[in-house]
Amino acid sequence: MNIKSLLLGSAAALAVVSGAQAADAIVAAEPEPMEYVRVCDAFGTGYFYIPGTETCLKIGGEVRATVSFDESSAEDWDSNVRARLSFEAKNDSELGTVGSYIRLQAVQGAEADINDDLDSVEVEQAYITVGGFLVGRDLTWVDDWGLAGESDGFFGNAYFNTISYTYTSDAFTVGLGVDDLSDEFVGNEVGVQGTLSAAFGPASLAAYAVYDFGSEEGGIAGVLSADIGPGTLGIAAGWASGQSVGYDFASEWTVGAAYTFKATEKLSITPQVMYYDSVDFTAADAWAADIYVEYQLAQGLKASADLGYRDQDGVDDNWNGFVRLTRSF
Incomplete structure (x- = not known):
């Protein structure tokens, strides 16, 4: 086999291999565009759309710190801290507006002792509304x-x-x-x-x-x-x-x-x-x-x-x- 034949054979082999590799090449998919949180003004202020849905969500809460006194109490004064976190979700439907409300509450201090809450978190409110x-x-x-x-x-x-x-x-x-x-x-x-x-x-x-x-x-x-x-x-x-x-x-x-x-x-x-x-x-x-x-x-x-x-x-x-x-x- 002469040099010319060897070179031509090698070039053909490389072409076949390159074609096979090109056929098996992995093309990276384009990243999907990010869906940003959208403001929902259909039910008032503070709502936003849950990404990927037509449901509007509103999150709220409260922290309340109190120092109190009461002559009828065995103690001269007492302190109390109450925390609340609420979630309200609404969306339109063929039945009208469908909503749900959840309010979590935790109390630490005198009020907890009176209500036997033992400083624990409770589901203080939870309900569904339809119209x-x-x-x-x-x-x-x-x-x-x-x-x-x-x-x-x-x-x-x-x-x-x-x-x-x-x-x-x-x-x-x-x-x-x-x-x-x-x-x-x-x-x-x-x-x-x-x-x-x-x-x-x-x-x-x-x-x-x-x-x-x-x-x-x-x-x-x-x-x-x-x-x-x-x-x-x-x-x-x-x-x-x-x-x-x-x-x-x-x-x-x-x-x-x-x-x-x-x-x-x-x-x-x-x-x-x-x-x-x-x-x-x-x-x-x-x-x-x-x-x-x-x-x-x-x-x-x-x-x-x-x-x-x-x-x-x-x-x-x-x-x-x-x-x-x-x-x-």
Whole structure:
């Protein structure tokens, strides 16, 4: 074999090998474009689309630190820290707006001891909404009853597994719900509650009604508020037919008033007074008063303080109060 033949053969072999390698070459795929988080403004501020879906998510939370004192307590003063984290998801569907809400809560301090939470994290609220329907664990409408101060109280329990329907228009809201009261009874019992609220220019009225089928007792309550002068006046009242194991009324009836004075854009001062007849359905009456001060230090950060007094038949007069710092987002 001469040199020329050897060179030609080698070139042919190299061409075959190169062609085979070219046929087997791996071509890297183009990277897929990154999907950035998009703002969702269909359900209000703070929502964003979960990447790859049409579901809008909103994340919020709060940290609240309190130092308090109470003459009726065995301790001169105490401290308390509460943390909350909430998740709210919504999307449109053929059934209307479908939503879900979860709020986790952890408490460390005196409140944890009172509620036997043992400084643990709990699912404080969790429910599903479809249009105006709600089902799950929730703080129900009666939790909204009350004034701007800290000395009011009528519905002692407003936290249930519940199912409800709420209709809302521009001028008024009406709702009806069924509450599972089994946690408060030995057997299975239910209660019903309803609400009606309406706005009339600078004034608004909200009414609440409940009935406990286990105790066969019910109660009604309402709050009237109106913008007057440099602040807002609120008047609240409540009446119960008898003590309810499920809803735990504070007294047979109560009435009170509060005025929130807007001293500056950031500072508000609220004096409040309440009267209670037949406390815990006994012969004892009571009146209570407090002054609540709140100052907005910055966006999402506020400081507040309260000083309260209570005078009840057969019980020593009591002074109580707190200072508090709350950060919410």
